[in-house]
């Protein structure tokens with residue numbers, strides 16, 4: 411006190427954030443409240459508490475020592491350490507504090523002298539705001555983690571890693587882990603935990619952003635730069651975890667400028683990606699810009715600038731929550747886009763590009779689902795165009811393709827919407843008719859056969875018309891899709907062998923086994939069968 415009174419203390423304004431020079435034996439700070447000062451019970455608080463302990467003195471010696479883990483039980487401060495000043499002290503009496511030595515980053519401190527009621531109001535507001543912000547961040551992180559495992563997309567996982575580590579970092583830095591969470595055991599390793607969380611937050615933020623905004627496509631150079639920078643910062647932060655004196659020096663000198671640079675580069679990369687058409691970049695900028703600006707401002711402040719800005723820590727918490735919400739909407743948008751793309755890809759994979767009906771794979775998938783309903787009757791029509799090779803050979807493949815398109819279109823129109831039509835191979839089509847017994851299926855098949863003939867698609871230059879042979883099989887107990895298709899196929903071969911342009915029900919086939927019937931397809935009695943002429947019809 412005598413030293414201070416003789417003017418040997420460095421003087422600073424208590425309303426401003428200042429970095430206090432720290433010595434190996436700790437640092438004395440004397441606060442001089444301005445006249446007239448506050449009347450009644452007063453509380454002195456230090457928001458965003460330093461990790462070390464602080465002791466309040468009067469002229470006779472120490473009054474009370476407090477640290478983020480050993481708080482005044484009466485005051486129960488959150489996100490700050492606080493001292494209840496003795497009632498007897500005059501409103502302008504100097505307040506003497508000693509900051510014990512700590513190896514932590516020397517961040518600027520601020521002092522707030524308030525009435526007890528005002529202290530309680532600010533403290534309650536803070537705890538509500540901090541709890542809500544951290545809860546939102548963690549909830550969004552968990553949602554992203556679920557999405558990541560459901561969609562198999564690592565972008566969501568990086569976001570979850572970022573938002574959870576950022577929330578953890580905020581909880582450590584603001585003292586939330588100590589009060590109200592009472593995780594006092596963290597204190598000795600708080601710096602290492604903070605560094606580890608910073609490392610995880612940094613690298614996962616960059617990896618998330620790079621993927622989310624698709625920087626590989628939209629800003630490849632900035633992507634490389636960002637990854638290199640994030641890698642460097644992660645290395646620095648990882649070294650800091652081991653808390654060696656040399657790394658501490660390097661960290662103090664480099665980390666915050668690098669953090670500010672990285673934040674700026676992310677905004678730049680996001681803007682470039684947005685200008686080049688990345689829709690997620692809009693979500694990124696909208697959600698992340700406030701937080702990035704605050705991160706940059708915080709690192710400038712830790713390096714000694716922006717002394718007057720007092721609200722950065724609280725604003726960072728709130729901005730973290732807002733950013734988590736906006737980006738969660740962005741991720742939902744991404745998952746919708748992925749679902750749509752997946753749906754389109756699936757459609758393309760399941761559809762026959764020429765005729766637009768299901769291809770073999772798509773039809774089998776869908777038919778298997780239909781067949782799960784064992785209460786329904788199921789009939790299969792196996793349809794094969796007759797002498798299609800002739801059409802191709804005589805009129806060209808273009809005409810062949812047109813015939814296939816016409817065939818598919820007409821089959822689809824003739825069948826009910828719930829019937830499942832597919833192209834099984836070159837000129838083979840299949841239809842699964844659910845809830846249709848064999849008699850009705852036979853009628854449908856005959857209708858199809860007639861309709862195709864009535865289309866009058868020329869088969870050759872001699873006036874022959876395109877026709878179709880149809881095999882019909884109805885589901886029996888213990889039938890699988892393949893056994894049912896096999897029997898319909900065998901019936902179709904019988905139709906071919908009986909002269910084509912007709913329907914054969916499996917019930918008419920005595921030995922409907924494909925290995926027996928297949929070779930007969932090339933037998934003279936079948937290949938010799940003349941295609942029907944315009945006037946003929948065997949159905």
Ligand SMILES: Nc1nc2c(ncn2[C@@H]2O[C@H](COP(=O)(O)OP(=O)(O)OP(=O)(O)O)[C@@H](O)[C@H]2O)c(=O)[nH]1
Nearest residue numbers: 794795796797798799800802807808810811836837
């Ligand atoms: N234009 C065209 N032809 C195709 C397509 N897919 C298969 N084909 C042709 O369809 C013909 C099928 O010939 P085959 O299996 O001998 O049968 P077919 O001439 O219809 O004789 P049957 O079935 O015994 O009446 C072949 O010439 C294939 O090249 C296609 O997408 N477009």
